Amino acid sequence: MLQFFLVTGILAIVGSRVASLVVLEFCLRAVSGLLTAGPETRKFLLQLLVQSQFSLGCAISCSLHFLHEGASQRWLSLLLAAALSWYLAKKAAALLHHVIALYKLHSSQRYCGICISLLTSGCYLLPMLSRTMVIAFFVAVLASVSIINQQFLSATEALRFWTPLTICYTLLVVYMQEEQHRLPSSQAVLNAVVVRLGGLMVLMLTVGRWADVFHILICFLGEASCLIPNMDLLDAASSQDEEDFTMYARRDRRQTKEKQHQR
Numbered sequence: 001m002l003q004f005f006l007v008t009g010i011l012a013i014v015g016s017r018v019a020s021l022v023v024l025e026f027c028l029r030a031v032s033g034l035l036t037a038g039p040e041t042r043k044f045l046l047q048l049l050v051q052s053q054f055s056l057g058c059a060i061s062c063s064l065h066f067l068h069e070g071a072s073q074r075w076l077s078l079l080l081a082a083a084l085s086w087y088l089a090k091k092a093a094a095l096l097h098h099v100i101a102l103y104k105l106h107s108s109q110r111y112c113g114i115c116i117s118l119l120t121s122g123c124y125l126l127p128m129l130s131r132t133m134v135i136a137f138f139v140a141v142l143a144s145v146s147i148i149n150q151q152f153l154s155a156t157e158a159l160r161f162w163t164p165l166t167i168c169y170t171l172l173v174v175y176m177q178e179e180q181h182r183l184p185s186s187q188a189v190l191n192a193v194v195v196r197l198g199g200l201m202v203l204m205l206t207v208g209r210w211a212d213v214f215h216i217l218i219c220f221l222g223e224a225s226c227l228i229p230n231m232d233l234l235d236a237a238s239s240q241d242e243e244d245f246t247m248y249a250r251r252d253r254r255q256t257k258e259k260q261h262q263r
Contacts, residue, residue, distance in 0.1 A: 003225055004089060008082050010222040011057045017151060018064045018215040019058035019182055021146030021200060026055035027137055029196075049129060050233050051189060053226040054219070056133070059140030066143030135228045164203060 032198040045233045056194075066153050098114060106112030197220055227234075 004086060006225050007054065007057060007222060008085075010218055010225070011061050012078065012223070013218055014058065014061070014215045015211065016062060016147050016213050018200075018204075018219065019061050019065075020147045022055055022219060023062055023140045024139065024148075025196060025200065026052065027058075027141055030137075043132065047189070047234060049126075050230055051227065052133060053230075054222045056136060059136050062143045062147060063136075066146055082243070099167045107261060114202065139221075164206070189227060192219075193227065197223065214221045218225050 006249070014022075030048055033048065034041060058083055061078070064081060068077050099118065102112065103115050103118070105116035197216055199215055201216045204216060
């Protein structure tokens, strides 16, 4: 509950301009990482889903800001989004507690609809989350570009902003990918957050405003509040345990079907 209200408050404070930059940076990092991941695409995708929490919040904030621009009661849309997020978080937490306590028993006895659904359809969760993320960030990228371009009075001023931004983050993405191969997953992610937001703050000191610098400092707190509680999940995404569990679940289903046919 504390994490939810903290992240919600940070997203309410961060301006749409900085939130747009966070979204564009995350999308650039995601696309370049997927193109260079090679055989580790699945592991990179799992890590990306864990790392995307604060960026996804910025994406929703940018999209709502763009879609409701000019509305007199625009803050109501943010309140509705926060309420929906709270509802989904409560349902996910209830499902997590149920699985931790009863999944092993219910999946073997096969009398719980929730556990049977997870056993038979669990392999579709990751593709569904991936598609949802792609749609959310696609809309957010369009909204982010529009929000940022509204700040410029001429094409020359826009070019002066976009050129160093693109060069800076292309170099940062290359550097972070090399760091991820040398360091443990959780440490590499924390280093990447500091480097990314630090580079963005330096850029805002040269071509931005003081309010943007303050909002980037707030983003440090937002990223930390999302990543630090999930360090174990990042480490798990980097291991082979998830793949081993998937293979075990498939083998268990296969053996169960064979026993049913024998009966």
